[in-house]
Amino acid sequence: MTNQPSPASSAGKPSALVRFDAFVAMLGDRRPAVFLDYDGTLTPIVERPDLAILDDSVRAVIRRLAGLCPVAVVSGRDLDDVARHVGIDNLIYAGSHGFDIRGPGLRTQIGEEYLGDLDAAEADLRRRLNGVEGALVERKRFAIAIHTRRVAAEHKALVGDAVREVAAAFPTLRVTGGKEIHELRPNVPWDKGKAVLSLLDTLDLAGPETLPLYLGDDETDEDAFRALAARGEGRGAGIRVMDPPAPSAAAWSLKDPAEAGAFLDRLAGWLAEG
Numbered sequence: 001m002t003n004q005p006s007p008a009s010s011a012g013k014p015s016a017l018v019r020f021d022a023f024v025a026m027l028g029d030r031r032p033a034v035f036l037d038y039d040g041t042l043t044p045i046v047e048r049p050d051l052a053i054l055d056d057s058v059r060a061v062i063r064r065l066a067g068l069c070p071v072a073v074v075s076g077r078d079l080d081d082v083a084r085h086v087g088i089d090n091l092i093y094a095g096s097h098g099f100d101i102r103g104p105g106l107r108t109q110i111g112e113e114y115l116g117d118l119d120a121a122e123a124d125l126r127r128r129l130n131g132v133e134g135a136l137v138e139r140k141r142f143a144i145a146i147h148t149r150r151v152a153a154e155h156k157a158l159v160g161d162a163v164r165e166v167a168a169a170f171p172t173l174r175v176t177g178g179k180e181i182h183e184l185r186p187n188v189p190w191d192k193g194k195a196v197l198s199l200l201d202t203l204d205l206a207g208p209e210t211l212p213l214y215l216g217d218d219e220t221d222e223d224a225f226r227a228l229a230a231r232g233e234g235r236g237a238g239i240r241v242m243d244p245p246a247p248s249a250a251a252w253s254l255k256d257p258a259e260a261g262a263f264l265d266r267l268a269g270w271l272a273e274g
Contacts (some may be wrong), residue, residue, distance in 0.1 A: 009274055010014035013251065013253035014253070016253065017254055017262055020270075023100070023237075023260075026234070026237065030211040031209065031212050032210070032213050032214065033072075033197050033200065033203075033212045033214070033225065034069060034072070035057060035074050035213065036216070037075060037215060037241075038075040038082050038216055038219050040159075040214055040216075040217035040241060040257070041215050041221075041241045042062075042261070044257055045217075047149075047150055049131065051266075052176060053085070054086060054087070058261040061268060063166055063270040065271070068209075070092075070205060072091065072092035072094060073093050074098060075094070075097075076140075076145065077095055079101075080098060081095070083095075089201075092106065094192075095140070095141070095142075096140050096141060096185070097192050097195070098191060098195020098196070099143070099186065100201070101198075103193065107196040108202075109142075111188055114172055114173065114187075115259050117190065118142070118143070120170070125137050128165075129146070129162055132155055132159060133152065134148070134152065134155075135150075135151050135155075142185060145181055145187075146182040146183070146184075147181050148182070163182040171187065172186065173185065179218055192224040192227075193225075193226055194223075194227065196214060196228070199218065199270065203244060211234075211236065212228055212236045213238075213239065215241060215260055215263075216239075222249055225238030226248040238252065239254055239255075242254075243255040243256055
């Protein structure tokens, strides 16, 4: 078994690509089940969500990998949006951080009773942020994302204050964050980690013959890294796409989406040979 660094460590996360032989030694004879974030993991972070276009070569790698092992995309994006961007039929897609899941013979939605409050909070946010140049309010079915990447530095705090004030008026919603983004979502104990664990059970992938892998780049992906780590040593592997290193519950790392694509390609090749 490869020694894995402490989840609390901010450094020393071995590269799953550079140390690929050690990574597959950890897999042993188990079949991986691969869970993929989208933005910042499969595509670079860009100013507007619509500009994050998946490279055709990466799409081909994911399609090939999906023919060799279970593959799911778990994104903060709206389900239909991420499915359209990935563009591969018969994959499992979990949108809105796992609140909205769809796949072959599978349909799960968490928090439908909060849609009315999300509608009202969205209207309030659009009113409050109407005059803030660069602020982008993006409504998803089960969340509201407020993007600040194009907001002037001196106005970013104003956006954060507005989000918190709206959240205070809707106790049924909670604030989460990430890279240049605030988000309101239903205030229920559900996140990417719980969605991954649920999918493992639903798809009969929770047994010792399967090793779940999760690739992600952001704070919301830490929920999935922690969920896999909590299953016990050797029962799940988180891979954080990050440069420079940062504190993470993932045991492995990759520098950027280019390395993530190369790793997935190499993993598909290794599975095909085996």
